[in-house]
Amino acid sequence: xxxxxxxxxxxxxxxxxxxxxxxxxxxxxxxxxxxxxxxxxxxxxxxxxxxxxxxxxxxxxxxxxxxxxxxxxxxxxxxxxxxxxxxxxxxxxxxxxxxxxxxxxxxxxxxxxxxxxxxxxxxxxxxxxxxxxxxxxxxxxxxxxxxxxxxxxxxxxxxxxxxxxxxxxxxxxxxxxxxxxxxxxxxxxxxxxxxxxxxxxxxxxxxxxxxxxxxxxxxxxxxxxxxxxxxxxxxxxxxxxxxxxxxxxxxxxxxxxxxxxxxxxxxxxxxxxxxxxxxxxxxxxxxxxxxxxxxxxxxxxxxxxxxxxxxxxxxxxxxxxxxxxxxxxxxxxxxxxxxxxxxxxxxxxxxxxxxxxxxxxxxxxxxxxxxxxxxxxxxxxxxxxxxxxxxxxxxxxxxxxxxxxxxxxxxxxxxxxxxxxxxxxxxxxxxxxxxxxxxxxxxxxxxxxxxxxxxxx
Numbered sequence: 001x002x003x004x005x006x007x008x009x010x011x012x013x014x015x016x017x018x019x020x021x022x023x024x025x026x027x028x029x030x031x032x033x034x035x036x037x038x039x040x041x042x043x044x045x046x047x048x049x050x051x052x053x054x055x056x057x058x059x060x061x062x063x064x065x066x067x068x069x070x071x072x073x074x075x076x077x078x079x080x081x082x083x084x085x086x087x088x089x090x091x092x093x094x095x096x097x098x099x100x101x102x103x104x105x106x107x108x109x110x111x112x113x114x115x116x117x118x119x120x121x122x123x124x125x126x127x128x129x130x131x132x133x134x135x136x137x138x139x140x141x142x143x144x145x146x147x148x149x150x151x152x153x154x155x156x157x158x159x160x161x162x163x164x165x166x167x168x169x170x171x172x173x174x175x176x177x178x179x180x181x182x183x184x185x186x187x188x189x190x191x192x193x194x195x196x197x198x199x200x201x202x203x204x205x206x207x208x209x210x211x212x213x214x215x216x217x218x219x220x221x222x223x224x225x226x227x228x229x230x231x232x233x234x235x236x237x238x239x240x241x242x243x244x245x246x247x248x249x250x251x252x253x254x255x256x257x258x259x260x261x262x263x264x265x266x267x268x269x270x271x272x273x274x275x276x277x278x279x280x281x282x283x284x285x286x287x288x289x290x291x292x293x294x295x296x297x298x299x300x301x302x303x304x305x306x307x308x309x310x311x312x313x314x315x316x317x318x319x320x321x322x323x324x325x326x327x328x329x330x331x332x333x334x335x336x337x338x339x340x341x342x343x344x345x346x347x348x349x350x351x352x353x354x355x356x357x358x359x360x361x362x363x364x365x366x367x368x369x370x371x372x373x374x375x376x377x378x379x380x381x382x383x384x385x386x387x388x389x390x391x392x393x394x395x396x397x398x399x400x401x402x403x404x405x406x407x408x409x410x411x412x413x414x415x416x417x418x419x420x421x422x423x424x425x426x427x428x429x430x431x432x433x434x435x436x437x438x439x440x441x442x443x444x445x446x447x448x449x450x451x452x453x454x455x456x457x
Contacts, residue, residue: 035322036158039402042327043334043427050335058335083332084410087325089235089249091403094321095153095183096253097313102180104258104310115380116371117177120391123370124178124398125149125185128358135354141347144412146193147422148358150186150404151179152430156397159434167441170383171390175397178367186404187250194411195243206237206248213255222261222304224312227252244411256310263305270302326403333406336424348421355425359405360432364395393440399433401426 050058062083067076077085103109128148136142156179160172212230221227235248260267274295281291307315342348371391374380382391405426413419 034158035326036155036161038323038327039152039155039158039330042330043402046331046333046335047427050337051339055337062332062335080332083328084407085239085245088329088407089231089246090317091321091325091329092187092246092249093231093253094249094314094317095180095187096250097256097310098153098253099180099184099250100254100256100258101310101314102177106177112380114177116374116382117174118181119370119374119380120174120367120394120398121178121181121185123366124151124363124395125182125366127366127369128362131358131362132354135357136350139347139350140415141351141354141413141418144351144355144409144418144422146186146189147405147409147412147426148355148362148401148429149182149189150401150408151182151363151398152400152402152404153179153183155402155430155434156400159397159400159437160393167393168383168385168390170386171393174383174386174390175394178394178398182398183404186408187247190244190408190411191247194408199241202237202239202241202243204237205240206234209233209237209248210251210255213252217255217257220261222301222309224309224316253310253313256308256313258308258310260305260308263302267302267305271299274299274302329403329407333410334423334427336420336427338424342417343421345417348417351418351421352425355405355422356429356432359399359401359426359429360436363399363433364392367395367398368392389440389444393437396433396437396440399436400430402430405430 062080209230235245239245409422
């Protein structure tokens with residue numbers, strides 16, 4: 001056997017330490033509460049930057065233009081555009097993949113399972129929208145009615161994770177399903193209400209990208225990289241159409257197959273067969289390039305196909321989205337200048353008050369009332385480990401709008417003062433909703449603790 005394939009008598013200490021550090025980092029990145037904390041730190045940093053003596057540099061930095069030229073063709077956009085319209089497409093891709101997975105094999109897999117989170121989500125969208133419209137009806141601020149309708153998945157689930165394992169699994173599933181439905185509705189709202197007149201040339205370009213995706217899928221292309229090209233074509237087509245280009249990510253996510261590519265053998269059987277073939281090759285010192293490359297290639301392909309494409313998208317991109325794209329989005333958008341919000345203006349005040357009331361009061365009210373009606377009509381049942389305390393908790397945490405709410409606000413308002421007021425109100429309301437959710441559980445635990453002491457006495 002060649003010397004470079006023989007086991008090393010001892011592994012260098014720097015390598016051991018590096019492997020341990022990477023393993024710890026990987027475990028750390030899969031803790032749900034951590035992604036919410038990263039998002040919060042980025043938002044606080046943006047607020048501090050925008051209200052510091054270096055506030056001018058905040059706006060200047062995010063509006064710095066990057067230009068790419070190729071011959072006579074050039075593309076010039078700001079850093080803010082690249083984050084909000086470019087990188088956020090990857091965020092929406094993961095959201096689309098989560099929706100696709102839940103519809104196929106999750107909380108939205110059948111109508112009986114989906115009815116409670118669906119009704120709760122719709123109630124949590126309608127009531128906040130009505131509260132906002134009631135306060136801002138007939139004014140130029142009325143375009144922001146959709147700002148308080150969405151729930152931030154990462155932040156809400158992250159706060160729930162802070163409560164520990166004592167929270168029933170059914171509560172987490174209900175909150176996750178509700179947030180996903182919220183995102184579906186928010187995506188539809190963006191497509192319908194925040195889209196300018198359609199450009200048919202853009203529609204044709206996006207359709208070409210879709211056809212390319214279907215062609216790749218029929219050809220059995222299982223790797224993600226080739227789909228970057230049709231995804232980019234759809235993104236450009238939607239941008240030219242007038243639809244927000246980040247919806248290209250949703251389209252790609254929803255079109256992701258939920259089953260692995262058809263193969264003549266099961267992936268695990270392929271791995272086992274080629275593994276034994278490699279052992280035989282190395283035992284007989286037959287380690288030529290061709291004899292080793294072929295089984296290794298088959299193992300690599302089979303290893304990839306153990307998970308379906310929709311699962312691979314979530315597993316591969318989630319850490320990048322949770323710890324890269326979303327904090328970057330918060331850093332680029334949460335930097336609201338308190339002076340720029342101009343809360344002395346009655347219109348800005350109305351936006352500020354309406355968003356806070358809609359998220360902190362309207363969201364839980366809509367979730368609880370719609371759940372009560374559905375259960376009273378016996379159209380659905382509470383999960384076995386979820387009680388009304390869990391429903392109240394889900395309603396309170398659903399008031400954490402953050403990412404999607406700020407995103408919609410940037411589409412809804414052209415007036416800088418109204419945009420700043422809406423962003424500031426989303427930040428305040430999301431923080432208040434998180435505190436109320438944590439306080440609700442801590443209060444319940446305190447009451448239970450006192451009751452158990454009385455009973456034991």
